[in-house]
Amino acid sequence: MNDRPLLVFDFDGVIVDGMAEYWWSAWHACRRLEAAPEGLTPDQVPDAFRQLRPLVHHGWEMVLLAAELPMLNLQVWLQSYGEAQASALQRRGWRPEQLQAALDDARDQAVRQNRSAWLALHRPFPGLVERLQQLEAEGVDWSVLTTKTQAFTAELLNGLGLHPWRLDGREAGAKPQVLLQLQQQRRLCGFVEDRRATLEAVRSTPGLEQLPCFLVTWGYLRPQDQSGLPSGIALLHPDRLRAPLAQWP
Ligand SMILES: [Mg+2]
Known part of the structure; x- marks a missing residue:
């Protein structure tokens, strides 16, 4: 591994x-x-x-x-x-x-x-491209897990000059299942999402109970999504994203 x-x-x-x-x-x-x-x-x-x-x-x-x-x-x-x-x-x-x-x-x-x-209809959130490019220097690989199709996402990542270790699109299956498979191959240090229900589903999946989950505050959140988060799911603000991984919540 x-x-x-x-x-x-x-x-x-x-x-x-x-x-x-x-x-x-x-x-x-x-x-x-x-x-x-x-x-x-x-x-x-x-x-x-x-x-x-x-x-x-x-x-x-x-x-x-x-x-x-x-x-x-x-x-x-x-x-x-x-x-x-x-x-x-x-x-x-x-x-x-x-x-x-x-x-x-x-x-x-x-x-x-x-x-x-x-x-051009897709705009990266401020600072994201730079932050992802820095991860490598911190000794961390990153991958993308999305419900968009693999081909579209690959095209967009390329256009942004981003090259993840791996890309799993809609064809790969449900996110918890893909995370379980990834866990067989790599040591996962977190999953970053903007959909709270997805993170809750991940945390309640047998085998993923320990996976640190991060809910980003800049995504498409409903007003109530940020309060009363269960343990294991931490809010990730833009300033925290910019900090070294070791300082994440
Ligand atoms: Mg999303």
Whole structure:
């Protein structure tokens, strides 16, 4: 086994701010489904989308959100996201797989037709690229574990000049399972995420109870996500991120 510790990073909401791309791609996926949101343009992220994005777990949910945005009641969706989502899906007669396919197709076409414009919709969070590049000098390897597809993520990391030890995309499976596999090969020193529910799932997975988990404060968090964190999940603020790993909470 390689002795160097490995720090695992989520991608969206941790390394890269993809909000502009989420909206752009969701809008175009809606158009493919002949449900482009009326009165909204792909270049301007609506505030309601920004507020609801932290509730999204799978890419296809953004397509439904975009389609519903002109008519949805924001408070109802914020309070009962799962129910609102299920009822909108049923009303439209849509299946998650078809929304995911429309989203993948929209992204795929964007990459083929105007790759640089699509890449430019992703902005790294301030200081992240530099910090990741420094880790090597601290004797730490890092990898990326994301629900985005492997190919898109590889493209984006390359564009940022970032070269992780390993990249696991959506195809690799659920995050806890991938972490268990990584743990067979490397000594994991932490998992950095912006989705609290994912970290809670990781910590409750047999074999991962001891994995230090970090919830970043700059990602797509809901207001209530930062308080009352269970033990083993620490908040990671930007100033702490910049500090040497040994000083992390
Ligand atoms: Mg994320």
